[in-house]
Amino acid sequence: xxxxxxxxxxxxxxxMLDLDFSSSVNCIVGDNGSGKTNLLDAIYYLSMSKGAFGGxxxxxxxxxxxxxxxxxxxxxxxxDYEVTCGYKKGQAKVFKVNQKQYDKISDHIGRFPVVLIAPxxxxxxxxxxxxxxxxxxxxxxxxxxxYLINLIQxxxxxxxxxxxxxxxxxxxxxxxxxIDTYNHKLIALGKAICDKRQEFITEFAPIFREHYQELxxxxxxxxxxYQSQFLEEHYADDxxxxxxxxxxxxxTTRGIHKDDYDFLIDDHLLRKFGSxxxxxxxxxxLKLAHFDIIKxxxxxxxxxxxDDIFDKLDDKRMDKLxxxxxxxxxxxxxxxxARPERTQTVFEHIDVEKRIxxxxxxxxxxxxxDLN
Amino acid sequence: xxxxxxxxxxxxxQIAGLPGIGKKTALxxxxxxxxxxxxxxxxxxxxxxxxxxxxVYCNQCHxxxxxxxxxxxxxxxxxxxxxxxxxxxxDVLAIENTAQYQGLYHVxxxxxxxxxxxxxxxxxxxxxxxxxxxxxxxxxIFALSPTMEGDTTTFYLTxxxxxxxxxxxxxxxxxxxGSELEYTDEITLGRSxxxxxTYE
Ligand SMILES: Nc1ncnc2c1ncn2[C@@H]1O[C@H](COP(=O)(O)OP(=O)(O)OP(=O)(O)O)[C@@H](O)[C@H]1O
Ligand SMILES: [Mg+2]
Ligand SMILES: [Zn+2]
Numbered sequence: 369x370x371x372x373x374x375x376x377x378x379x380x381x382x383x384m385l386d387l388d389f390s391s392s393v394n395c396i397v398g399d400n401g402s403g404k405t406n407l408l409d410a411i412y413y414l415s416m417s418k419g420a421f422g423g424x425x426x427x428x429x430x431x432x433x434x435x436x437x438x439x440x441x442x443x444x445x446x447x448d449y450e451v452t453c454g455y456k457k458g459q460a461k462v463f464k465v466n467q468k469q470y471d472k473i474s475d476h477i478g479r480f481p482v483v484l485i486a487p488x489x490x491x492x493x494x495x496x497x498x499x500x501x502x503x504x505x506x507x508x509x510x511x512x513x514x515y516l517i518n519l520i521q522x523x524x525x526x527x528x529x530x531x532x533x534x535x536x537x538x539x540x541x542x543x544x545x546x547i548d549t550y551n552h553k554l555i556a557l558g559k560a561i562c563d564k565r566q567e568f569i570t571e572f573a574p575i576f577r578e579h580y581q582e583l584x585x586x587x588x589x590x591x592x593x594y595q596s597q598f599l600e601e602h603y604a605d606d607x608x609x610x611x612x613x614x615x616x617x618x619x620t621t622r623g624i625h626k627d628d629y630d631f632l633i634d635d636h637l638l639r640k641f642g643s644x645x646x647x648x649x650x651x652x653x654l655k656l657a658h659f660d661i662i663k664x665x666x667x668x669x670x671x672x673x674x675d676d677i678f679d680k681l682d683d684k685r686m687d688k689l690x691x692x693x694x695x696x697x698x699x700x701x702x703x704x705x706a707r708p709e710r711t712q713t714v715f716e717h718i719d720v721e722k723r724i725x726x727x728x729x730x731x732x733x734x735x736x737x738d739l740n
Numbered sequence: 741x742x743x744x745x746x747x748x749x750x751x752x753x754q755i756a757g758l759p760g761i762g763k764k765t766a767l768x769x770x771x772x773x774x775x776x777x778x779x780x781x782x783x784x785x786x787x788x789x790x791x792x793x794x795x796v797y798c799n800q801c802h803x804x805x806x807x808x809x810x811x812x813x814x815x816x817x818x819x820x821x822x823x824x825x826x827x828x829x830x831d832v833l834a835i836e837n838t839a840q841y842q843g844l845y846h847v848x849x850x851x852x853x854x855x856x857x858x859x860x861x862x863x864x865x866x867x868x869x870x871x872x873x874x875x876x877x878x879x880x881i882f883a884l885s886p887t888m889e890g891d892t893t894t895f896y897l898t899x900x901x902x903x904x905x906x907x908x909x910x911x912x913x914x915x916x917x918g919s920e921l922e923y924t925d926e927i928t929l930g931r932s933x934x935x936x937x938t939y940e
Contacts, residue, residue: 471925513926524888531854546852546860549896 369480369668370700371411372448375439378430379413380406381730390723390737391443393693393701395715397708398727404704407727408484408673411702414440414451415482415671417463417473425455442480444668451480478510481670483659485677489651494639497628504629507658508568511665515564522557525550526620533618547611555604558624562598565627569594575660580653583688590650591632597622648680652689659698669699678705678714686714694718800871802847802864804829812836812845819843821878825868825897827851827885835883843881846871851889852896865897872904879907886913912937 376385381403396404405421409428412420419428429436435456442449455461463473470476492499509516529550536542573592580590597603603622610622631638631650638650662670678686693701705711708726715722715738726734743749748770755766773781797803798810805811812818812832822843826832832845848863872880880901884890898908914932915924924932 517927521888525892528854528889528892535854535857535859543860545899546896549892549899552895553892 369442369444369671371414371480371671372441372443374407374410374414375437376410377435377437378433379410379436379438380428380430382406382410383430383730385730385732387725387732387735389700389702390721391700393703393715393720393722395711395722395724396702396704396727397711397724398706400706402727403730404706404727405486405675406730408486408675408702408704410438411440411671411673412482412484413438413453414442415477415480417453417476420484420486420673421488425461426457429455429457444480449480451476474516478666481510481662481666481668482673483655483662483670484673484675485652485655486673486675487680489655490644490647492654493631493642493647493651497626500629500631501625501627503654504565504568504572507572507661508564511568511661512564515561518557518560518564522554522561522624525553525557526623526625529554530619533614533620536615537618542615548608551608554620554623555607558598558607559603561624562596562627565596565624566594566599569629572657572661576653576657579656579660580649583649583653583685584646585688588633588646589635590653591630591635593630593632594627595630596624596627598624598627645682645685649685652681652685672698672701674701674703676704676706678707678710690714690718693720696720797847801845802849802867803832803845817842820876822881823871823877823879824881824883826883827890831883843879844877848884848893851884851887851893853889860896863893865900868897869900872901872906877906879909882908882910884910 370391371389372391373388374385375387376382379385385407396407398404409420413428425436435454437452437454439450439452442451450464450466452464452467453461461473463470463476465476465479492503505519509519529547532543532546532550569592576592577590580588597606600606607622610620613621631642633642633646633650636642638647642650659670659672662668677689681689692698703711708724711724722738724734724736724738725732726736743752748767751770752763752766755761755769756763761769773784794806796805796808798805798813799808800813801810803810803812807814819842822841823846824835824841824843825846825848826835827848827850829847832847835841835845846864846868848865848868850858850863852858852860852863871877882894882897884894894910901908912935913928914935915921915928921929
């Protein structure tokens with residue numbers, strides 16, 4: 369599976385863009401602020417039906433314009449799929465594949481998978497548990513629709529329960545049987561979510577560990593541990609018995625919304641004790657494991673989007689990654705760099721077909737083909 | 741929209757305040773009324789006023805009614821052992837239109853949703869429990885919308901009703917008649933499989 373071409377209208381700093389891509393390596397070079405990351409974002413958009421860096425649809429519209437369009441042609445098993453996304457300010461966005469609109473846009477996610485490695489990814493390691501849950505939730509949701517439905521319901525009932533706790537505090541009255549109703553839902557949904565997370569990590573962790581070892585070549589022992597109150601034996605009773613705390617704090621203090629994933633190196637939390645280099649290796653190994661998981665489930669190699677990766681990795685790690693590129697481990701790759709000469713050097717000895725796009729101020733000023 | 745008359749503007753604003761009616765439609769209705777005899781406008785406003793002033797809610801089931809006890813509750817043709825719990829009066833009308841149900845109703849007046857400030861005390865729950873306790877009801881059928889709030893409300897009430905020796909059921913949820921299986925969304929289809937019925 370790969371992206372053959374893309375067509376942009378008023379998308380971020382691109383007024384109009386028409387590009388044909390290599391099914392192998394595509395390098396996007398250009399000065400800071402020229403639009404390299406925006407191009408990756410457009411590709412991400414075609415796959416995930418939303419931008420990679422947050423912000424609503426309006427933020428993706430070129431300043432002073434009122435709509436954008438992203439169109440791409442994916443090729444999978446020798447068939448072409450034209451994916452079109454249009455958004456006009458004040459209207460719902462339109463998402464089509466081969467001219468046919470989806471009933472639910474969420475049905476699109478996972479059909480043309482991408483994996484993005486971007487500079488702010490280390491936030492997943494250093495920031496709060498929410499980002500780690502998000503990282504894994506987004507992977508698991510793509511593999512298991514039921515998981516996604518459970519998650520949506522859990523989040524909804526949790527909001528209801530929290531509102532209820534606030535009301536009780538205001539009115540100084542507790543309706544036990546209504547709390548029990550929400551407890552019942554949250555405990556059942558929470559357990560299903562917890563079991564799935566645990567099952568997923570059991571599958572994911574060994575793949576991750578292998579990538580980390582390969583990238584770093586050292587003896588550090590890494591571990592990826594799923595932490596949840598719902599893994600404890602008396603999780604249901606504990607949940608119910610936390611009511612006094614819940615009432616005092618006016619929010620639900622136990623449940624799978626408190627889950628975390630411990631990223632460990634030699635038994636220490638990476639977030640607290642890891643060096644920057646270790647954190648970078650860790651995040652790349654996580655993403656490569658993500659790549660493998662999608663490949664295993666869908667029998668497709670996701671498109672790999674590598675944003676400013678040269679800045680982040682030292683030569684040794686870079687070399688390891690590029691060896692994988694040379695070994696054709698990946699499918700289609702998009703890689704950005706503000707320094708064209710560095711890209712040249714890196715790829716000099718790698719025997720892959722590649723295309724280099726030079727970008728300046730939202731326009732492609734040069735395309736160089738290298739078939740090797 | 742610019743109106744040359746304040747009177748027209750006020751009328752349009754009032755009518756456009758109704759659900760499903762935009763300013764353009766409202767303007768068309770206003771001009772229509774002006775073209776008609778004055779009598780027809782008087783008849784319309786009188787009817788609406790009378791509706792508003794005289795409508796009552798049934799003292800048994802809380803369905804909209806002309807009389808203190810509605811004609812369903814006071815009918816001697818209905819099966820008094822069956823009670824169907826619905827969200828609002830519109831649901832009663834919908835089920836009545838199927839002509840498939842001969843029991844009684846109980847209109848809750850909404851579903852439980854703390855986020856929107858709707859607690860059990862805001863709904864006709866006490867009267868439901870009293871009805872079940874005091875009457876000859878043998879089965880309570882829940883016909884609330886298949887939303888998370890509908891399900892929560894059903895679950896909550898089911899627990900409250902469990903102490904009575906009655907049958908509790910919910911309406912079946914499944915694939916719409918005349919639609920194709922492959923186009924049915926997966927949650928509905930999943931529920932239909934779980935809640936399948938024996939073929940006789
Ligand atoms: N909606 C928008 N309309 C117009 N321009 C936008 C919009 N959103 C972002 N931009 C512009 O796009 C440019 C940033 O592009 P991008 O982040 O892709 O740069 P880059 O080439 O990746 O730079 P760097 O090398 O610094 O990462 C900025 O100049 C920004 O102002
Ligand atoms: Mg960038
Ligand atoms: Zn009645």
